Amino acid sequence: MMRLCLVLAATFCLAVSSAHAAGLKFIQIPAGPEDSPAIDAAMWSPCAMAPADVRIGVLMVPAVPDCPVAGERLPLVVISHGYGGWYLGHHDTAEALADAGFVVVAINHPHANHADMSRANGLGALIRRPFDIMRTVDFMLTASPDAGKIDPQRVGFYGFSQGGYTGLVIAGADPDFSKLPPRCADPKATGCPQVNQVRPVQQEPRPQVLAHDPRIKAMVIADPLSVVFQTVNSVKNVAIPLQLWGSELGGGGGASPKDVATLAGVLPEKPDFRIAPNAVHLSFLTLCPDTHKDSEVCIDAPGFDRAAFHAEFNAEVVAFFRRNIGAGGGRLE
Structure with a gap:
């Protein structure tokens, strides 16, 4: 695949905005069995107070730190x-989702994120x-201090x-790992994308069990790693509402x-398929500060307006989740 935020995320991978009023807190999902490490996460939620610019390292993000979650029976x-x-x-x-009445949790995948690869x-x-x-999901619905605010039927x-x-995979797909390209001879070489760094299948057998989770009722995915999902059989069990974006x-x-x-063509249920005109893969990442426009994760195609695209994209994502798992307080719109 590609290096998403390895360079920029170590400093910052977001731009200042004054449009949102989301509550923000940083949480940790405890370590689990079988050597499952703790998971660092950021949680956004509806907040009744006005936001202020919050510094996170060198970042400035509009939020209310540790704001009490506003609302009941909220979707996650x-x-x-x-x-x-x-x-x-x-x-x-x-x-945008938190402002619309959703609790949102974004995680750092352990030992596979910008700080630890x-x-x-x-x-x-x-x-x-x-x-x-x-x-x-287990943590947010059970052990989290805010579990009582979340509707477990709307995830x-x-x-x-x-x-x-x-x-x-969570939605029921079974990837065909044999479609992954062989590993690069020199993974550090310029132009060697991450997908080519995956170990050959014959050296690492396919697992017998993959994590599918029926608690997930709807999903949006953008420019997914799709080479392993190119047949009807690989996605035949994906039945939830799905919005699929491609650059x-x-x-x-x-x-x-x-x-x-x-x-998009092999999914058993027709997805809400959107093509982002003139977008490159990394255009789905959040806006970049003006001081880092030359970073590799900030470079868009000539004429592409990332700010305008994200305004439209976020509105469509919010609308999709509102239709399929409802907004805050149990409303379906």
Whole structure:
């Protein structure tokens, strides 16, 4: 695939906005059995107070830290980042959802995020990702101090790139790992995309069990790793409402527009399929500060307006989840 936020996320991967009033807190999902590490996460929620600019390292983000969750029986959306990403890489979408009445939790996939890539490559990373999401949902619905605010019957998911792959597996898909390209001879070589760094299948057998989670009732995925989902059989069990976004131009070692289009065609239930005109793969990442416009994760195609696109994208994502899992307080719109 590609390096999402390895460079920028270590400093910052988001821009200042004054449009959102989401409550924000940082939480940790405790370590689990079988050497499952703790999961760091950011949680956004509806908040009754006006936001202020909050500094997070060198970042400034509009939020109310540790704001009490406003509302009852709220829907939950869990966010999964792409390769080398992190829990703030889609913060603007999380804020828009929280303002619309959703509790949103974005995680750092352990040992496979911008700060720690020690276990990011190989099939093991792809196998572990859906289990990370299942553990996050478990925590939010049971052990979280805010569990009583969440409606367990209204859980959604948003994933980008490898996060999109993660969502498809959660929804019931069975990836064909034999379609992954062989590993690069030199993974550090320039132009060697991450998907080519995956260990050959014959060296790492396909697991017998993948994490599918029927608690997820609807999902949005953007430019998912799709090469492993190119047949009817691979996605025959995906039956939940699904909004699928693809970048027109792809690139960056990310999802192939052709593979994403094929995925849209083989899904058993017709997805709400959107092509983002003139977008590259990394255009789905949140806005970049003016001081870092030259970073690799901030470069869009000539003429592409990331701010305008994200305003439209976020509105469509909010509308989709409102239709399919409802807004705050149990409303379906």
